[in-house]
Amino acid sequence: MIQFAYPLALLALLAVPVILALYLLQPRRRRVVLSTTSLWRAALRESERAVGLRRLLRNLSLLLLLASALALGLGAAGPERLASTSEGADTVLLIDVSASMKTRSGIGTTRFDQALVEAAGIVDGLPRGGRMLVMTSGRKPVLRTGFESNPDALRRALAQLRPGDEAGRPREALALALALLQNREHGRIYFLTDGAFDGDAHPDSPQIEYRIVGNRARNVAITRFDFRQELARDDHFQVLLTVRNFTDAPVAVPASVTLGDRVLFRRSLELAALGEQTLVVPFPGRAIGPAVARIDVDDDLAADNQAFAAVNPPDSLRVLLFTRGNFYLESALEALPGLELVKRDWSPGEDVARLALLHDVVVFDGVAAPKLPRGRFLLVNTVAPGLPFSDAGRVERPGILGPGQSALMRDVDLTAVRIGEARRVVVDRPVPGLQRLFRSRETDLALALLDDGLKLVYLGFDLARSNFPLQAAFPLFVSQSLEWLRPRGEDRLSAHIAAGSTHAIHVLAAGTPVVVHMPSGNSETLVAKDGPLQFDRTADAGIYRYTVGDAERYFAVTLTDARESDVNSRWRSRGQHVTAPPASDGVKAFVPLWPLLLALALALLTVEWCVWTGSRSGA
Amino acid sequence: MAPNAPAAGEFVFDDEFLRKLERLELLARKIFRGLLRGEHTTPRRGRGLEFSDFRHYRPGDDFRHIDWNIYSRLDQLFLKLHASEDDVTLHLIVDASASMGFGEPSKFDQARRLAAALAYIALHNLDRVGISAFAESLGPSLPPIKARNHMARLLAFLGELPCAGATGFGTALRAFAMRARNPGLVILVSDLLGAGDAYEGIEALRHGGHDVVVIQLLAESEIDPPLAGALRMVDGETGDELDVTVDRELRGLYQHRLDRHLQEIENFCRRRGVEYLRASTAIDFEDVLLKYLRRGAHLQ
Numbered sequence: 001m002i003q004f005a006y007p008l009a010l011l012a013l014l015a016v017p018v019i020l021a022l023y024l025l026q027p028r029r030r031r032v033v034l035s036t037t038s039l040w041r042a043a044l045r046e047s048e049r050a051v052g053l054r055r056l057l058r059n060l061s062l063l064l065l066l067a068s069a070l071a072l073g074l075g076a077a078g079p080e081r082l083a084s085t086s087e088g089a090d091t092v093l094l095i096d097v098s099a100s101m102k103t104r105s106g107i108g109t110t111r112f113d114q115a116l117v118e119a120a121g122i123v124d125g126l127p128r129g130g131r132m133l134v135m136t137s138g139r140k141p142v143l144r145t146g147f148e149s150n151p152d153a154l155r156r157a158l159a160q161l162r163p164g165d166e167a168g169r170p171r172e173a174l175a176l177a178l179a180l181l182q183n184r185e186h187g188r189i190y191f192l193t194d195g196a197f198d199g200d201a202h203p204d205s206p207q208i209e210y211r212i213v214g215n216r217a218r219n220v221a222i223t224r225f226d227f228r229q230e231l232a233r234d235d236h237f238q239v240l241l242t243v244r245n246f247t248d249a250p251v252a253v254p255a256s257v258t259l260g261d262r263v264l265f266r267r268s269l270e271l272a273a274l275g276e277q278t279l280v281v282p283f284p285g286r287a288i289g290p291a292v293a294r295i296d297v298d299d300d301l302a303a304d305n306q307a308f309a310a311v312n313p314p315d316s317l318r319v320l321l322f323t324r325g326n327f328y329l330e331s332a333l334e335a336l337p338g339l340e341l342v343k344r345d346w347s348p349g350e351d352v353a354r355l356a357l358l359h360d361v362v363v364f365d366g367v368a369a370p371k372l373p374r375g376r377f378l379l380v381n382t383v384a385p386g387l388p389f390s391d392a393g394r395v396e397r398p399g400i401l402g403p404g405q406s407a408l409m410r411d412v413d414l415t416a417v418r419i420g421e422a423r424r425v426v427v428d429r430p431v432p433g434l435q436r437l438f439r440s441r442e443t444d445l446a447l448a449l450l451d452d453g454l455k456l457v458y459l460g461f462d463l464a465r466s467n468f469p470l471q472a473a474f475p476l477f478v479s480q481s482l483e484w485l486r487p488r489g490e491d492r493l494s495a496h497i498a499a500g501s502t503h504a505i506h507v508l509a510a511g512t513p514v515v516v517h518m519p520s521g522n523s524e525t526l527v528a529k530d531g532p533l534q535f536d537r538t539a540d541a542g543i544y545r546y547t548v549g550d551a552e553r554y555f556a557v558t559l560t561d562a563r564e565s566d567v568n569s570r571w572r573s574r575g576q577h578v579t580a581p582p583a584s585d586g587v588k589a590f591v592p593l594w595p596l597l598l599a600l601a602l603a604l605l606t607v608e609w610c611v612w613t614g615s616r617s618g619a
Numbered sequence: 620m621a622p623n624a625p626a627a628g629e630f631v632f633d634d635e636f637l638r639k640l641e642r643l644e645l646l647a648r649k650i651f652r653g654l655l656r657g658e659h660t661t662p663r664r665g666r667g668l669e670f671s672d673f674r675h676y677r678p679g680d681d682f683r684h685i686d687w688n689i690y691s692r693l694d695q696l697f698l699k700l701h702a703s704e705d706d707v708t709l710h711l712i713v714d715a716s717a718s719m720g721f722g723e724p725s726k727f728d729q730a731r732r733l734a735a736a737l738a739y740i741a742l743h744n745l746d747r748v749g750i751s752a753f754a755e756s757l758g759p760s761l762p763p764i765k766a767r768n769h770m771a772r773l774l775a776f777l778g779e780l781p782c783a784g785a786t787g788f789g790t791a792l793r794a795f796a797m798r799a800r801n802p803g804l805v806i807l808v809s810d811l812l813g814a815g816d817a818y819e820g821i822e823a824l825r826h827g828g829h830d831v832v833v834i835q836l837l838a839e840s841e842i843d844p845p846l847a848g849a850l851r852m853v854d855g856e857t858g859d860e861l862d863v864t865v866d867r868e869l870r871g872l873y874q875h876r877l878d879r880h881l882q883e884i885e886n887f888c889r890r891r892g893v894e895y896l897r898a899s900t901a902i903d904f905e906d907v908l909l910k911y912l913r914r915g916a917h918l919q
Binding site for chain 1: 717721810848854
C-alpha cells in the first residue's frame, strides 16, 4: 500500500511531457550531402533489424531523462509504503470488546479469543525501539496501557482483557487512537474487530489497519425490554419485549419475563427470517424489583438472549427551603405526601449548583436569590438575577385578572384572592419557555420558566400580605408547581441503562456510603462527595443492587441493542488496509520512499550523463 | 550538383600535369603494350605471327594455340601467345554522375586525370583512343582516333565534361556497347556507387567483345566517413533525405556494408575476367596509374 504525503507535488510529473516536448523540439539535425545514401540506408535497415534493445538504446538518453523526471516527480509527492519495519514506531493496538466479540467462532472459542491471538502476534513483532499502546473499544474507548516498549507489560494488559456486554462505538475509539498518534511518524493502528458495526462507523485513515476476526454467525436477540405504568392506573403495569431474528431462517423462540420471583408470562414466539416480534403485556399489581426477560435459543451469541430491568419504589421528593420563616408555605409543603423537607437559612456563600444536584427542588422564599444554575427552583417573593424577567419595583393591591392557560393553574380558583403588595416584574427578553400563570393589570404575579436545564416557578408577592394561603387554591398551586418541577412518575419508570454507560446514584448527604453489588458477585463501596455518585463499572449486563443506609434499590444494565446483536460483519473497506496475516507478521509502518526515488533519479542522471559523453566521444 | 564537382570547363590540365604525363609515358612505354596485348583472353589474341609469351591454358581458350610440344614434355597445357598485329582501341568511359563530384580532390577530377594519362600513353603507343562520359545515360563521346595531336582535343573534352545527374550504368554502358564499332579495351572509371545495375553494364561491355578494366575510385570520406550525431543525409544524386543518428555502431554497420559492396564488385569482376582496381582519391593519380600498369607488366 502506497500513499502520498504531498499529492499536489505530483504536478511535478508535468515535467515529463515538457522533456518530451524539448526532446522533440531539440535543435534540428545537421544536414550533410553525400555521394549516395544507399549504403547508409542499408546500414540503418540492418541496425533496425537488430534486437529491440538496440533501438531502445538509441533513445536511451531520452528514456533515462524521462525516468529520472518520473522518479523526482514521484519523490516530491512524498510516497510512503506500508512495510514491516525494524525502526522504532508507535503503534496502537485497539481491541474490540463489544458484546458481539463474545460470539462463538469455532469450537470453544469466541471472536475475542481470536482477536487476542492476533494481538499476541502483533506484540511479538514489536520491533526494538518501537512502542505500543493497548486500548479497547466498547461503548467508550479505554486506554489499558501507555505507550510501552516492554512486550511483557503489553502481554499482561492483554491477559486482563475480556469482552463486555456493551454496544461498540468504534468511531470514538479510532478517533482517540488517531489523536494519540498525531504527529508521530510511522504511527499505526491495528484494530482487531469482528466488523459488526455499521459501514460508516469508522473514520478514514491509511494509518488504520483492520484485522477482521470471526466467521458468519446466527443470532436471535432481545432488542427491547421495558416496564411502564399504565396511564392513570398506579396498580397496573405493562411490559414491553421485542425479539429479533437475525438469521436467514424462521425460528420459534420460547420467551419469558420474570419480576422478582414472579413469572409474568411465558410464551413461544414465531419469528420469520430477519423478522422481529414485539409484545406489550399488561399485568396488575405493583411492579417493584428486578426483572429479567429470557429467550431460550441456541445461537452463537448468548449475551443478548436475556435482558434486564429494575423497578424501584418511588423516591421521596427532596425539597430544600430557604426562608426566614413562612408558616403557610412550610405547612403546604409538609402536607404533601412523600416529601422530605429541609429548611435552612440562606447565606450568600452557599453553592447553589451543588445543592440543586442534591435536591429535587430548591425554594427561595423572601430571601435574595443568587444567579440560578441548572436545576428546579421555586421563587416566592424574590427575583434572581440573570432571568428573562427582572424586578422593577412594587405594586399596591394589584387586581388579579384571572389564571392563564397553563396546566399548573388547573382547578386553581383565584377569584377570592387579594394581594396587599406585589413585586412589579418586567420581562426583559421573551423566551419560548416562559409562561404566565396569572397576572394583574400592572404586572405578572406568577410565572413558569423552562430554559436550558433551568426549571422555575415564580410567585411574585409576600404570602403574608395576601389571603392566598388561606384559599383552597394555595396548596393546589404548590402541589401542581412541584409536580411540574419534578414529575413524580419519573422514578416509577424502569431504571436501566445501556452497558458501559454511567448510572447516577442520588445521595442526599455528602459522605454517605453507597455499596453497589454487581452481577458478578463483587461489590464496591462508594462515598458521596458533591452531587450524585457516578457509577461507571457497568460493562456487564445484569441487575445491580445498591444500598444507601437502610434503603435498597436496583438498577439494570442491559445490552438490548439491535445493531450490536447483528453480529455479522457489515464493515466495508473504504481504502483502509485490511488483512488477516499470520500472527507473527509484526508491526508495519509507512516508510517514506522519497530518498530511494531521489537516489534513483541521481543514478539515472549519472548514467544519462555517461551515455551522453560516450556518444560525444564516439562522434 | 555535388559539393566538389567542378563546373564544366573549369578543369584545367596544367603544366605540372603535362610534365607528369611525359614522365609517365617514359615509364609506361615498355609495359603498356604488354598490358594491352598480353593478358586479355580475347578471340583476337594470338592471330599475329610474333611470339609473345606462354601462359597456362584456361577453359575457353582456343585449342589451336596449345603448345603440344610442352604438353608432351611436361604433361601440362600451355598456351602460346602471339602479339597481335591489329590496332588496339582504347575506350575510356568516365562516370560523370553527381556522386563523382565528392572527395578531396573530387573523384571526378581524379577520373579525368587518369583518363587523360591513359589516353596520353595509349596515343604515344599509336593506339586508337576514344572517350565517353555517362551519368543517367551515355553522355558526350569523343570517337576513337589514332593521332598524337588528338591529345589536345581529348584534354579539352575532358576539361569540359559536366558532373551531374544520377547514375545509370545499365542504360549507359549498354548504349556504349551497341554504339562501339571497334571492340577493344574498355577502361571504366567510376565510383560504382548509386544504382545497382553496374553489373549489367559491365556484362553488356563484355558481350560487346570488349576487354574490360574497372577502376573504382572512392573518396576518403566514403571509406571512413567523418560523421556522427543527429544528421539529415541528402543523397547527392537523387536528393533523397535520410534522418539518422550516427553512432559508433551504425558507422561500423556502414563500413561493413561498404566492404561487402566492394567485395561483391571485386568478386564479380574476377569471375568475369574483368580487371579490377580500387583506389582512393587520397592517392595521387600517377601512383594509381603506375600501380595499374605495373600489375599489367607483372602479368606479362
